Amino acid sequence: MSYRNLTIYFLVGMVFMIVGCSNEMETSIEVEGRDFEYIPEEITIPKGEEITLTFNNRGNVFHNLIIEPIDISNGENEIRLEANPNQEDSITFIANKAGKYEMFCDEEGHEEMVGTLIVEE
Numbered sequence: 001m002s003y004r005n006l007t008i009y010f011l012v013g014m015v016f017m018i019v020g021c022s023n024e025m026e027t028s029i030e031v032e033g034r035d036f037e038y039i040p041e042e043i044t045i046p047k048g049e050e051i052t053l054t055f056n057n058r059g060n061v062f063h064n065l066i067i068e069p070i071d072i073s074n075g076e077n078e079i080r081l082e083a084n085p086n087q088e089d090s091i092t093f094i095a096n097k098a099g100k101y102e103m104f105c106d107e108e109g110h111e112e113m114v115g116t117l118i119v120e121e
Helices: 003-020
Strands: 027-034 037-039 042-046 050-057 063-067 079-083 088-094 099-104 114-120
Touching: 027 042, 027 063, 050 063, 050 079
Parallel strands: 027 050, 042 114
Antiparallel strands: 027 037, 050 088, 063 079, 063 099, 079 088, 099 114
């Protein structure tokens, strides 16, 4: 086997090793708000991993995405994302406790705008 082939195998192996060790990367999740629903209605995240949740308002009026109570890494017990039409808002957090949490919009008349966040062990 030539030195060149050994070098190529070594480099390919290093790439696989780096990719395999990268499971501590931040996970990004996007939820769209429309008039009057969340897409997707249910999202699942792992407990203890850093998550960036982005709320994109694709509706025609102001919407928000609220999850409460929830134990997250920034010491808060609530996630509150707000956006005007064609705007977005995001938060990066770590969920500290497994469970099912309701996502909802608390604007008057938006009661059917609900979803579920599942935090798995």
